[in-house]
Amino acid sequence: xxxxxxxxxxxxxxxxxxxxxxxxxxxxxxxxxxxxxxxxxxxxxxxxxxxxxxxxxxxxxxxxxxxxxxxxxxxxxxxxxxxxxxxxxxxxxxxxxxxxxxxxxxxxxxxxxxx
Amino acid sequence: xxxxxxxxxxxxxxxxxxxxxxxxxxxxxxxxxxxxxxxxxxxxxxxxxxxxxxxxxxxxxxxxxxxxxxxxxxxxxxxxxxxxxxxxxxxxxxxxxxxxxxxxxxxxxxx
Numbered sequence: 001x002x003x004x005x006x007x008x009x010x011x012x013x014x015x016x017x018x019x020x021x022x023x024x025x026x027x028x029x030x031x032x033x034x035x036x037x038x039x040x041x042x043x044x045x046x047x048x049x050x051x052x053x054x055x056x057x058x059x060x061x062x063x064x065x066x067x068x069x070x071x072x073x074x075x076x077x078x079x080x081x082x083x084x085x086x087x088x089x090x091x092x093x094x095x096x097x098x099x100x101x102x103x104x105x106x107x108x109x110x111x112x113x114x115x
Numbered sequence: 116x117x118x119x120x121x122x123x124x125x126x127x128x129x130x131x132x133x134x135x136x137x138x139x140x141x142x143x144x145x146x147x148x149x150x151x152x153x154x155x156x157x158x159x160x161x162x163x164x165x166x167x168x169x170x171x172x173x174x175x176x177x178x179x180x181x182x183x184x185x186x187x188x189x190x191x192x193x194x195x196x197x198x199x200x201x202x203x204x205x206x207x208x209x210x211x212x213x214x215x216x217x218x219x220x221x222x223x224x225x226x
Contacts, residue, residue: 043216102146102207106157
């Protein structure tokens, strides 16, 4: 498995502001992902964070709204920009260990409330 | 896009009972995963399945990768209070480098 930490664990933000969420892994991993989980819902993939290049976004998610950085193989950030109450969700990062394809391990999540 | 149909959506059982939940898909997957999510936490991987027909156990949990590659089930035997939570199935495709998640099964246990 992998030990994954996220900061902050939760936050309450005002409409129109931005929040950057950090994800740190205890070992180098090739694949890192960011998910959104709206209240009472399943997990939806936002993007794949690529080290050294632009993130790969899923349909319905754009870089201007969710810019992602991946400066190295153990760290990534997701920014939720110009927030509205509809952005209130749990944001989760996950990693895939190189020797177990398609097997992802999740961080504890960041619970975001936008007022 | 691909979707997984997970059932049941919720279960209310007595402590000690066995539990069964499943996921089906209209298309095949190469990997089936089962996660449990406690309130306020991220999903925790319970069982990973990589071969069609594979049956894998983890303590009181047993999961199987359907022979058609379009379904998987998870059984929990002799449920205990700490089994309460939301269980998610997920399917993976080699090379696609992303997972598709089911809608989740919320398990509630009456003591």
